[in-house]
Amino acid sequence: MEGHFFKRGCTCDSGNCKCNKKWTYVIDVGINPKNGKRKQKTKGGFKTEHEAQIAAEVYLAKIKNGVSIENAEIQFKDFTQDWLTYYIDRNAPKPGSIDNRQYSINKLMPYFAFQKVKDVTKDSYQEALNDLKSQHLSGSTLEGIHTTGKMIFNFAKSEKILNENPTTYAFIKKDQKTIIDDGEEVPNFFEKDELLLFIDTIQEKRLYMDDLIFTILAYTGMRVGELVSLKWKDIDIINHTISITKTYYNKKNNTITYKLIPPKTHKSRRKIPVAELVIEKLREHKKVQEKVITCYGNSYRDEGFIFANINRYPSYPILLKLIQNRMTRLLKLGGVNTELTPHSLRHTHTSLLAQAGATLEEIMIRLGHCNAETTRKVYLHVTNEVKRATSDKFSKLLQS
Structure with missing residues (x-):
């Protein structure tokens, strides 16, 4: 071990020290790559020279074993x-x-x-x-x-702050299943008759943009953030498609501090074919919005958003919370399950496609999913119901 040990501040004669000064070690710990000079570590406060020697050996051993001494005390x-x-x-x-x-x-x-x-x-x-x-x-x-x-x-x-990772064998305890457990819980979605009632309620009680908002969510299965970020340039009126290239992010629910960020996954970037009904409603909304823009004149900061505010902060995209509030209002007015959310329309789209005979792969491509457990649950639930209905028809045929 290259270094030396001494009593800091000691003025006693060599070999005849009687003071109570503490011992300090100074040891070489390598070469400074910036200037080529040797690096040294100094530490004092030891009662005896032997204690200082032991501490120096421990320090060198830690360096040898790859432990970062500089960060050893970090909280x-x-x-x-x-x-x-x-x-x-x-x-x-x-x-x-x-x-x-x-x-x-x-x-x-x-x-x-x-x-x-x-x-x-x-x-x-x-x-x-x-x-x-x-x-x-x-x-x-x-x-x-x-x-x-x-x-x-x-x-x-x-970073060599520790030798062993304490999380390596850690785990989250699993809930013990009981004999009365009746299978996987299926996410909330509209049954067909509930969806029709909801649509009827929209026609009777709708506020500005309600019809278009919930029609697009129901007919495409897109995420609410994807809906809010839509711009007119994302709509292909001729080929009846909607391009999903971004999503909306607003941590503080502040209308003017939103961000447009890439979609959730690489497969979320997609082009969705839509029905003529959706395109027609978009055309109607475009006419209304153009009149609004004309009324505001130069004060309308037009960035091409389809779902833009018309009162406070006109032209800025609407908040996600607005869609949730609008939906809750319509569910109450229609007497439909109030536990349903805008995201339930995404699950509803899955269920209706499954009933129509679409495969799970086709549905996941349309929804922009890589691997979605909730989509799988809804799909299997619906297809099992369809299979059961088919089986019942076969039984009735034989019985007749």
Whole structure:
């Protein structure tokens, strides 16, 4: 070991030291790549020379084993922000993904905030997951938190802050199924008669744009964010198609601070064929909107949005919350299940396509899905009902 040990501030004669000064070590820890000079580590405060020697040996052993001494004392709350910056710089994620990572960090913070990253153990991390599970968070939320945790501690290991990743064998406890469990829960969607009643209610009680909003959602199965971001240039009137090239993001529900970002997945970028009915309603809306723009004149900041505000902040795209509020109002007026949401129309589109004989692959292409469990559930539920009806018809035929 290259280095030396001494009492800092000691003025005693050599070999006859009687002061109570503390011992310090100075050891070589490599070469500075910037100037070629040797790097040294100094630390004091030891009662005896022997203690200083042991501490120096421990320090060198950690370096040899690949542990980052500089970051060894960093706390979880500080390290997570370093990791989040690295995550953003490396992946350029969508704003929603960043929000999800920050949400997961916030959920882990009560357990590890002031703990050194190197001191988090597999047992303490597993206990945190178990406690989060007891808070009745959804399965997807728990998976998101766990995924973020694994990414954070993988990064800590790559930075040589720790040798073992405490998340490696951690898991989210599964709920025990009982004998009365009757299968998978199917997402909410309109039955055919409910959808017809909802459409009738729209015709009688609609507000501005209600008819077009819910017709497009029902006839295309597109996501609400995709709908709100639509511009007139996305509509091909001649070929009866709608192009999905972007989606709407607005974390704070502030009309003027929205963002247009890429669709959810690479398969979400798609072109949807639509019925003449949809095109005709778009034509009608275009005429009305042009009159609105004429009334506002130069104060209308026209960026080509189909679903644009006409009162406060005219020309800006409408908020997602507006569509939810409009739908809740219509469901109540029509006496239809008020637990249904705008996203239920996406599931409804799946169910009606399944009844019409479309394959699961065809439906997923139309919806812009890579692998959607909820779509599969709706599809299987509907096709099983169709098969059961076919079987009943066969039985009745034999009986007659």
